[in-house]
Amino acid sequence: MKFEDFSLRVSYETDGKEVVVSDGDGIISVEKIAEGDRFVVRLDAAKKVRLISARMMASREFAPEERFFGGGYQSWSLTREYSPKDRQKGLRNVAHLPVVRTFAAASGDYDFARYGRKLYHSHGYTYIRRGSATELFGSLDESFAFTLFYLDAEENVFAVVKDVEGAEIEGGVTLFDLFRAEGTYDEVFDRYFALYPLKAPRRGIKRLAGYTSWYNYYQNVTEKIVLRDLEGMYGAAGSAANIFQIDDGYESKVGDWLKVDPAKFPNGMKPAADAIHAKGYLAGIWVAPFAAEFKSAVAKEHPDWLVRDAKGRPVIGGFAWNGFYVLDHEKAEVRQYIKSVFDAAIDEWGYDMFKLDFLYAACMTPRNGKSRGRLMHEAMSFLRECVRDKLLLGCGVPMASSFGFVDACRTGCDAELSYQDKLYVKCTNSEIISTRNSVIDTVFRRHLNGRVFLSDPDVFFLRDDGMKPTSYTQSQKEVLAKVNKMFGSVLFVSDNAGDYDAKRRAMLLDAFAPLDGTVLSAEMVGKDRINVGFVEKGVEKVFSFDLSTGDYSVRAVK
Template sequence: TIADAVHREGYLAGIWLAPFNVQRGKSRILKEHPDWLIRNPDGKPQLGCVAWGGAYTLDIYNPEVREHLKKVFDAVLNDWGYDMVKLDFLYSQCRTPRDNKTRGTIMCEAMDFLRECVGDKLILGCGVPLGPAFGVVDACRISCDVDLSYGGKFYNSMSINNELPSAQNAINNSMFRRHLNGRAFLNDPDVFFLRDHNLTFTWEQKLLLAKINNLFGRVLFVSDDAGEYSEAELEVLKETFRESDAKILDVKCVGARADGNYEIKFIENGEEKLLYFNLFTGASNILEVR
């Protein structure tokens, strides 16, 4: 199996799942078990998420759903041999209150159920309200997704919210949710990029994102084919994946928040360093503090 091949290389094997979701229009469960889905007051299936073409949501308060999910996790963890599951789009379980339960209660009970299913294997939570994940998952995404452009899509500039996919929003999340790391779970700040194609990042923006992830994250991912890296890119990858001994002394906004200027003061390898950057443009002194 794939997990066996990973184990032979001396690593733990992980797999990415969306356990509560069934693909809209394509799922066998949708056709064979329509009664398993959460439904809106009008009787139509509730859309749990819009990503990947959209998906409906399984109702964990249906005994048949719970039994089905237990069998799925048993197959993934015991038959297939995976050691970790990244569980995504979990918020879909609590989009609306139901069964005389608040959204918060539903999410907490959903997370407890997932831990029951997974047992002592590792869980990386994703797309989950952070509070219900405290003490339940081993690691958790604490930022929005990054985008293939540093600043994200055109609508990011409309200030709709601070969770729209972009590196600048992810950096902001990583800085100001850093206190959760090692207390509630290990922080996952989403991926960084080093490749030189299919991106609109400058080299300095790539280095800034990688450094932020290294300083504030404990679960690091790169969204590239590392086999295609240049020597310079490979060196940054090794540097970023190397566990940091950095002690954060201060993180602050300099001047008006609307200007986007930030400073991070930290001690690394016994040396006090100051990283300053503009959140909106990614301009920084990263080349001086690496």
């Protein structure tokens, strides 16, 4: 497909009427600029209008041997390649019930993306692959609105759609800024991200390896646990680790970040950071800046800070903490409050890295004449300013909106304490906790690692016991560790490594060490198997594993 094969359709509302244009009219002028593999569409509105829709369409069949990349909406959203026989699933089963849907739909694209039989979509960019031949289409500017790429295998249509819900324009705006490339998988992504205008911060850190408290203690983390597990990590890994991160649980309520739980952290947060620094590690801490759980002081004392729907009801951000509200970063008081949290965590507590989570909440509700994409772009720009020169690890963030703002980013959903999926995976959404989906996400978002940010595939588990015991066979543990090592640059465990035996310590050090080689390819083979081609120490190999059982093999290519 070439850009000249596409037709453009833009609709807007003015004086209570919908108007459709492709080349402009007396109110909106349309400028189309084609320069090689780049295509730009600019709009100029003579007066304020509300956009209704914007799309470009071309004819395109989906051949049986081809694969369409379906990039999920945010960090946790399922991301993989699809064949024409596959189905890209939306909300599942009971998640369609009104009460459940309020929570289940919050973290995904279910309110603005289309799902259907033989209909596939991708956020920010996509590719269609036939063997090693890859055709990529990508947006180079998500600051005005999100870009979605659709392939309709029923109608044989390829479409590029802007999510312009809520967007009002007056004057000039860039509607589409698109790039197209053909070549091998690595060639097209090298070209795309070399051209991408927002560049990731470069701080000389190529790999983060260490500890996060979440997947053993969840909200039950304490200062005593942190100091004990810090000694355990240092004893097991020494300088092979470089970061130690305290996750959710230190605060009295989510949203009340400066009200540290006195029972869990009686000395506040600074002594923990000091102890981490004494081991030579970076000190990390978790914050969900736009979240406020229902019972938080910030939600109770400042109801005017909450994002509200068209009926004036507080918007619910998701399942977590039995439900939470969303703080409106459009309000100056909210921005001042959030900034004060980071000022304290940097200047008083001494933290070096911030894992910022549930970031999608910032853009759930288009408002103030802004689309979801614009709200998210402005939120990420604001957070980047707040953390200054400290490391920012994004999580639960619309992927393309993270580009250029984060140092590292989660590229998959949360891993489960058991290798096998729980029942809720089949009856909720594509963002739910699942080790299987986390592995798939990690494999198929591999092109982001090192090009855009340090990819965080989430934790791997070596323990069996702990406060939260795990249910993994030895083979399943090895598969998860190998996948994270091969495709990620942020390697975390939540185990007390002080309890490791010699075998587990060796596995930890192996996983923390960078792969001595290069990944060549990765492909789904049937429903449950992934084959990864790679070179290690000069030898070409295939890593083949079963998603269902966790069985795997590594063999040299003859």
